[in-house]
Amino acid sequence: MSGAFFELSGETGRLRLLLADTWKSRSLLWMLARKDFFVRYRRASLGVFWAAGLPLLQLIVLAVVFSRVVRIHSQVNYVTLVFAGLVPWTFFSTALASASTAIVDGADLSTKVYFPRAVLPLVSVGSAAYGLGINVVLLVAVAAFEGVPIRASFLLLVPAAALVGLLTAAFALVLSALHVYFRDVRYVVQAAMAVWFYATPVFYPFRLAQSHGLAGLLSVNPMAGVVQVFRAAVTGTDGALGLPLWWTGGWIAALFLAAALLYRRYDRVFVDLL
Amino acid sequence: MRLVGVGKRYVKYEDAPMLVTRLAGLRTRTRRSSLWAIRNVDFELQRGDVLGVIGRNGSGKSTLLRMLAGVTAPTEGTVMVRGRVAPLISVGVGFHPELTGRENVYVNGTILGLSRQEVDRRFDEVVDFAEIPAFIDTPVKFYSSGMFVRLGFAVAVLAEPDVLLVDEVLAVGDIAFQLKCYDRMQQIRDRGTTIVVVSHNLNAVRLLCPRVMVVHDGAVRFDGAAEEALALYHDLLGPQPDEAATIDEERAAEVEEFLLLGADGSDSSTFSSGEEVRIRLSVRFLEPVNGVVFGISLVSEEGVPVYSDSTNWEGTGTFSTGQRAVFEAGFRLSVPTGSYTVGVGLRRADRPVSLARTPRPRMIYVAGRHTVNGAADLGARFRVADHAGPDEAV
Numbered sequence: 138m139s140g141a142f143f144e145l146s147g148e149t150g151r152l153r154l155l156l157a158d159t160w161k162s163r164s165l166l167w168m169l170a171r172k173d174f175f176v177r178y179r180r181a182s183l184g185v186f187w188a189a190g191l192p193l194l195q196l197i198v199l200a201v202v203f204s205r206v207v208r209i210h211s212q213v214n215y216v217t218l219v220f221a222g223l224v225p226w227t228f229f230s231t232a233l234a235s236a237s238t239a240i241v242d243g244a245d246l247s248t249k250v251y252f253p254r255a256v257l258p259l260v261s262v263g264s265a266a267y268g269l270g271i272n273v274v275l276l277v278a279v280a281a282f283e284g285v286p287i288r289a290s291f292l293l294l295v296p297a298a299a300l301v302g303l304l305t306a307a308f309a310l311v312l313s314a315l316h317v318y319f320r321d322v323r324y325v326v327q328a329a330m331a332v333w334f335y336a337t338p339v340f341y342p343f344r345l346a347q348s349h350g351l352a353g354l355l356s357v358n359p360m361a362g363v364v365q366v367f368r369a370a371v372t373g374t375d376g377a378l379g380l381p382l383w384w385t386g387g388w389i390a391a392l393f394l395a396a397a398l399l400y401r402r403y404d405r406v407f408v409d410l411l
Numbered sequence: 412m413r414l415v416g417v418g419k420r421y422v423k424y425e426d427a428p429m430l431v432t433r434l435a436g437l438r439t440r441t442r443r444s445s446l447w448a449i450r451n452v453d454f455e456l457q458r459g460d461v462l463g464v465i466g467r468n469g470s471g472k473s474t475l476l477r478m479l480a481g482v483t484a485p486t487e488g489t490v491m492v493r494g495r496v497a498p499l500i501s502v503g504v505g506f507h508p509e510l511t512g513r514e515n516v517y518v519n520g521t522i523l524g525l526s527r528q529e530v531d532r533r534f535d536e537v538v539d540f541a542e543i544p545a546f547i548d549t550p551v552k553f554y555s556s557g558m559f560v561r562l563g564f565a566v567a568v569l570a571e572p573d574v575l576l577v578d579e580v581l582a583v584g585d586i587a588f589q590l591k592c593y594d595r596m597q598q599i600r601d602r603g604t605t606i607v608v609v610s611h612n613l614n615a616v617r618l619l620c621p622r623v624m625v626v627h628d629g630a631v632r633f634d635g636a637a638e639e640a641l642a643l644y645h646d647l648l649g650p651q652p653d654e655a656a657t658i659d660e661e662r663a664a665e666v667e668e669f670l671l672l673g674a675d676g677s678d679s680s681t682f683s684s685g686e687e688v689r690i691r692l693s694v695r696f697l698e699p700v701n702g703v704v705f706g707i708s709l710v711s712e713e714g715v716p717v718y719s720d721s722t723n724w725e726g727t728g729t730f731s732t733g734q735r736a737v738f739e740a741g742f743r744l745s746v747p748t749g750s751y752t753v754g755v756g757l758r759r760a761d762r763p764v765s766l767a768r769t770p771r772p773r774m775i776y777v778a779g780r781h782t783v784n785g786a787a788d789l790g791a792r793f794r795v796a797d798h799a800g801p802d803e804a805v
Contacts (some may be wrong), residue, residue, distance in 0.1 A: 143481050146489035165521045172518065178511045246507065249520050251481035251496070405484035408477065 143251075145405065152401045166256050170263030178263070188268040192227045196220050199340045203271035211342050211374040219278045221367040222339035224272045227300040229360060232265035232328045236309035237326045240317050244411040254404050255396070258313035262306045270407040272393070273298055280371055288373055293370035301363045304385060314399040317407050338364050344375040356381040359388035412456040412605055413491045428574065434617060449629045452488070458573070458603040461596075463620030463637065465613065465644050471629040472609050476576055479607060494573025494605075494736045495524060506563070508552035512543060515551055516566055518712050523570040533569050540595070541565040542588075546784070557588070565594055568599055575599065590781065593618060613641055613750060613776055620694040638681065645680045645750075645774035664757065666765040667735075668693035671753060671773055682744050684779025684788050689741040692755055694767065697736045702726025702760030705738045710772075712750040717786055718742075726760025747783040750776050 178184045200216045203209045204322055239257040240247070247254060273294050283289060316322035337360040338346065346355040355361050356377075362385030365378050449471030456462055459527035466472045477483045478490050506515045515654050516537055538544050541561040543554075551559065567575060575596070596619060600606055615746035616623060616637070623640035625633040625647065633643050670691040673679045682688055690707055730736060738757070754772035758765055774796070779788055 144489060144491045145478070145481065145484045146487075148484045148486060150484070165518075168518060170516055172507070172510055176507075177508070194736050246522075248477070248482060249480070250519075252522055405481070408483045 141339050147380065148406050149402050150400075150404050152397060153252060155255075155401060155404055156397075159255050162252050162256050166259055166263060167253060167398040169256070169260040170266070173260055173264035174405065175266040178277050185271070187252055189271050192220075192223055193275070195227070196223055203340050209341050209345070213342075214280075214283045214285050215318050217276075217283050218342060218368065218372050219340050220276055220279050221371045222337070222364045224269070224276050225297070225363050225367055226337060226339050227272065227335065228265055228301055228362065229305050229363075231268065232262045232305045233308055233326055233330070236261035236305075237267070237312040238323050239309070240313045240407055241320075241411060244408075248408050248411060251405075253400070254314075254407050255310055255400055258309040259306060262302065262309050265305070266302060269298055269301070270287070271307075276367075276371065285372065290370050293366060297363070297366040297370055300366055300385065304359055304363060304389055307389050307396065310396035311392050311399065314396070314403060314407070317403070333358070333360070337349070337361060342375055343368070343377045343381075347377065352377060352380070354382050359385040360384075412493065413454075413489075428502060438500070443544070447629050449626065450487075452631055454624070454631075454634060456605050456607070458605055459600055460604045461600055461620045461622065463616035463623040464607060464609045464626060464638070465611070465616055465623060466626035466646075467641065470626045472626045473578065475626065476578055476607065476609050479574070480576055492574060493613060495570060496574045497523065497567040497570060497572035497576065506551045506559070509550055510539075511550050512541075512547040512554070512562055513560070516569070519566045520569060523572065524542065525570055530569075537565045537569050540568075540591075561588060564595075568595055569614040571599065571602065573603070573604060575604050575606045577606065577610070602635060613644070617641060617776075620787050632739070640681045641776055645776060660765040662767065663698050663759075664696045665732075666692060666757075666767050666770045667695055669755060669770040669773065680774065681776045681778065684744060684746060684748065684777050684783070685790065686744050687741060688744050689739055690753065690755060692738040692757070692770075694736050694738065694757065696730040696732060696736070698732050700730045700759065700766060703728060703730070703738075703766060704758040704760050705740065706756045706758065707740045707742075708754040708756075708772075709746070710752045710754065710784065711746075715786065717746060717751065721756075727762075744777055745788045746777055747785060747788050748777060748781075 174188075175185070181187055183190070196216070196219060199219050200358050204215045209215070210332055223340075228233060233359070235242075236258040239261045240254055243257040247257065276294070277287065280291075312322055312326060336355070338355065343352070343355065343361070343365060346352050358381075362378075362381035365381050368375075369378060452475060454462075464472045464475065474483070478485050479492065480496055481490075481492065507518060510518065513534075516534065517527070520533075521527075538547050540563075541558070543558050543562060546554065546558060551562070554562070567577075573623075577596075593615075596606055606619070608616060608619055620637055622635065623633075623637045624631055625640050625644050627647050632647065633640050668691070670678045670693075671680070671682075672689040672691055673682055674686050674688075692705070703726050704723075705720055705727070706719065708719035708798050709717045711717050720742075728736065738755075752772040752774055754769075756765060756769055757767055
């Protein structure tokens with residue numbers, strides 16, 4: 138939002154003002170996020186069912202391929218295990234696909250009126266959060282359908298969703314800022330996602346990596362910690378939670394710091410390159 | 412609103428910055444050049460002030476407006492704005508194409524810092540003003556450009572902003588809506604809103620803005636009374652790109668003066684529609700010439716020839732070396748409001764050769780009646796005939 142007063146001298150802004158402005162823009166953020174989510178499905182006859190339908194389809198494919206064809210063995214219900222990984226992954230990858238280009242795509246609005254540019258990538262994340270909400274509910278339904286006992290640990294899904302939201306927001310802020318200067322970022326993200334999917338314990342249990350001595354390496358991936366919290370809520374963690382979670386926290390802190398520096402310097406000049 | 416020594420520099424990369432080379436830490440020298448879009452701007456506006464900004468494309472006026480909107484920060488100097496700034500209204504208003512008109516009103520209201528209830532309260536007024544009740548629930552990507560601008564303008568004034576920035580919006584939309592916008596802008600100005608209008612539409616600027624700033628080549632050339640600003644602007648507009656010289660030139664004569672005299676007999680760049688003007692060309696002959704054709708032309712801003720004429724093709728007069736002569740052409744400027752160029756030419760009667768170096772055409776501004784559209788003002792007189800009684804002039 139445009140504050141009641143502003144004074145600009147030099148291109149670098151003041152971080153405290155920027156944070157205050159961003160905080161004040163939260164109602165704008167949610168309004169845009171809600172619109173963005175519903176507009177996406179507006180012209181489809183099945184509407185928001187697509188938000189739930191696509192991950193379900195992917196779940197069926199993964200479940201069939203990896204339990205029947207590749208035969209990954211799991212002590213817990215495999216379908217639930219895969220879906221617990223797929224829900225945060227789908228959110229992470231769809232949100233970043235649109236968030237990384239958000240500042241460039243938002244040129245229509247942002248060249249006309251000032252609001253903190255960080256709002257734009259956060260809107261993409263917020264919009265994807267609606268899908269995440271639907272899928273978390275779906276996850277509980279799938280678990281119940283598969284006969285997994287619904288325990289108190291399911292409440293962990295709430296902080297788990299918050300964690301993946303935070304991680305995604307951190308990546309979104311940094312990538313969207315970089316994308317203004319380096320238009321390759323969009324393709325780098327696309328390419329990275331294809332690889333990243335396999336480096337994340339989505340369709341295999343964390344234990345599989347442990348048994349190959351790759352647990353340390355896998356933990357560096359911030360999404361591993363996220364998936365493990367989802368698993369902790371639904372099917373159990375194979376005992377690996379602390380180390381990957383530390384890494385996830387470290388990534389979030391580092392990315393937010395980078396974002397703060399980037400937006401402090403470039404918030405008011407992104408427009409020059411749009 | 413105060414600007415002190417404001418300047419904005421853009422850096423133009425000759426090569427696209429390469430992510431890969433940056434990541435690899437390679438010190439590749441990216442060739443880049445920088446350009447000051449605008450520099451050394453100082454001015455101050457109080458509540459209720461209206462400032463017009465005119466200048467050619469690329470003169471830096473849009474950059475200036477963007478800085479006033481807070482959308483981009485100045486490279487040097489300080490921009491201080493107190494109060495709520497409305498979005499820059501222009502032809503591509505800050506609308507989300509997929510959202511409906513209604514949703515865009517709410518989004519823009521929120522950006523302006525209004526609460527949902529405040530937007531609710533003013534919603535009907537906005538729709539009413541924009542004259543689009545039937546389309547308010549249609550995604551704006553299906554809007555015509557006129558509807559787009561109408562809604563944009565309506566939304567911008569919705570929040571009763573302290574600062575309203577208008578960019579070229581008045582060029583679009585029909586006359587009736589333009590007049591409605593003028594009225595509205597005058598209303599909100601009277602309530603204390605500071606307005607900055609950037610436009611090529613000199614008529615709009617003249618109507619709205621007592622104070623006009625001329626921006627040229629990234630610098631403020633003039634800041635003051637509208638009439639003076641418009642005259643200076645016309646001088647800056649030349650030299651016009653030569654309209655492909657079609658005939659050869661020789662130096663048999665020299666144009667000493669090219670004047671445009673208005674009804675009061677003095678040289679001017681602004682006239683009113685229907686005014687009797689005289690083109691006066693003072694010439695000194697450098698060699699004997701037998702028979703001269705004197706031609707004039709009037710071309711509209713869009714490059715449409717409105718009128719051209721000349722003395723008869725046999726030519727007039729015989730002139731000896733060193734002789735001075737004054738060629739005059741008087742005519743009535745029966746054209747609607749707008750900018751025009753007046754061109755003159757001297758030709759030998761016996762062959763198609765220009766006698767002298769053709770002086771560059773002069774830009775003029777004609778102020779006329781709002782109701783007139785088209786290439787010429789033929790001065791219609793309207794009347795309504797009442798069948799029951801005698802004719803009555805309206």
